[in-house]
Amino acid sequence: MKVLVKAPAKINLSLDVLHKRPDGYHEVKMVMTTIDLADRIELIPRTDDVIQIISQNRFVPDDHRNLAYQAAKVLKDTFGIKQGVAISITKNIPVAAGLAGGSSDAAATLRGLNKLWRLGLTLDELAELGAQIGSDVPFCVYGGTAVATGRGEKIMPISSPPPCWVILAKPSIGVSTAEVYRNLKVGEIQHPDVDGMVEAIERQDYAAICQLVGNVLEEVTLKMHPEVAHIKEQMKRFGADAVLMSGSGPTVFGLVQHDSRLQRIYNGLRGFCDQVFAVRILGEQNSLD
Numbered sequence: 368m369k370v371l372v373k374a375p376a377k378i379n380l381s382l383d384v385l386h387k388r389p390d391g392y393h394e395v396k397m398v399m400t401t402i403d404l405a406d407r408i409e410l411i412p413r414t415d416d417v418i419q420i421i422s423q424n425r426f427v428p429d430d431h432r433n434l435a436y437q438a439a440k441v442l443k444d445t446f447g448i449k450q451g452v453a454i455s456i457t458k459n460i461p462v463a464a465g466l467a468g469g470s471s472d473a474a475a476t477l478r479g480l481n482k483l484w485r486l487g488l489t490l491d492e493l494a495e496l497g498a499q500i501g502s503d504v505p506f507c508v509y510g511g512t513a514v515a516t517g518r519g520e521k522i523m524p525i526s527s528p529p530p531c532w533v534i535l536a537k538p539s540i541g542v543s544t545a546e547v548y549r550n551l552k553v554g555e556i557q558h559p560d561v562d563g564m565v566e567a568i569e570r571q572d573y574a575a576i577c578q579l580v581g582n583v584l585e586e587v588t589l590k591m592h593p594e595v596a597h598i599k600e601q602m603k604r605f606g607a608d609a610v611l612m613s614g615s616g617p618t619v620f621g622l623v624q625h626d627s628r629l630q631r632i633y634n635g636l637r638g639f640c641d642q643v644f645a646v647r648i649l650g651e652q653n654s655l656d
């Protein structure tokens with residue numbers, strides 16, 4: 368039996384950093400939502416006990432550095448699984464882009480191996496194991512829309528935002544999340560209204576959501592890579608209702624409700640940006656697999 372799992376990307380509609388913690392991580396408060404841009408993970412049993420990564424993407428590591436490998440290893444070690452697995456990753460999410468592609472591959476591997484190895488674990492249990500792999504993995508285990516706190520691993524589900532299009536533009540640079548957090552000046556942060564964003568989503572108030580988007584990491588990445596600011600300006604000029612960088616970047620997303628405007632923004636961006644996607648917000652927790 369082989370198991371197929373979908374690993375969707377996320378965007379951060381609001382991202383605040385409260386303080387730096389003694390363990391080196393930053394205490395965050397974020398609103399995250401899954402979008403309809405996904406990697407495909409295929410889990411194929413092996414007769415030996417090896418974890419094998421198969422990927423055609425040259426930016427994706429094919430060894431223990433791969434977050435999907437780490438997900439399989441955590442399950443094997445925790446539950447004494449003797450069986451191996453080949454993990455084939457069809458990569459659609461840009462790598463090192465602020466879209467949690469690697470974290471989502473890890474989360475999908477946890478969900479898929481839970482089935483393949485008949486472990487019977489709950490999503491809460493998988494999320495707890497996922498936190499050992501990365502801060503964004505627990506959110507990706509659940510998917511949907513949520514407020515994430517702690518270092519990002521404490522997840523409180525909320526309603527899905529009202530339907531809209533998300534246009535993503537990824538400049539041809541990768542960004543290191545650790546470097547962005549390192550360069551953040553915690554004392555100088557202008558905090559976005561995360562609670563206001565949650566209320567706007569609960570009210571299904573699209574205009575307020577567009578007003579309230581904010582990400583404290585944006586300024587840091589913009590300073591390191593001015594081309595991100597350029598993409599933001601272009602997206603605004605073409606008529607997006609809201610424009611923000613996702614996570615640590617460098618991907619910029621725009622929100623738009625009208626199909627005609629979507630086409631104009633998409634075509635405009637394609638002129639100078641290699642990777643442009645127009646997708647829907649998935650938003651609902653049960654939209655996985």
Ligand SMILES: C[C@@](CO)(OP(=O)(O)O)[C@H](O)COP(=O)(O)OP(=O)(O)OC[C@H]1O[C@@H](n2ccc(N)nc2=O)[C@H](O)[C@@H]1O
Nearest residue numbers: 391392393465466467501502503518544545548614615616
């Ligand atoms: C910025 C965000 C926003 O969703 O996403 P991405 O841009 O990576 O998609 C996340 O906070 C990223 O989460 P994730 O990519 O899982 O981070 P981890 O692997 O746990 O940590 C990578 C490094 O980032 C820093 N880090 C991460 C999370 C956090 N709350 N504080 C930190 O300071 C630490 O230096 C850590 O060593």
Ligand SMILES: Nc1ncnc2c1ncn2[C@@H]1O[C@H](COP(=O)(O)OP(=O)(O)O)[C@@H](O)[C@H]1O
Nearest residue numbers: 432433434462463464465466467468469470472
């Ligand atoms: N399955 C995976 N897919 C993509 N990148 C991965 C994966 N596993 C490990 N990585 C490593 O993680 C780094 C961050 O990748 P990714 O999760 O795509 O970005 P981000 O954390 O910005 O959302 C990459 O530079 C890559 O070397």
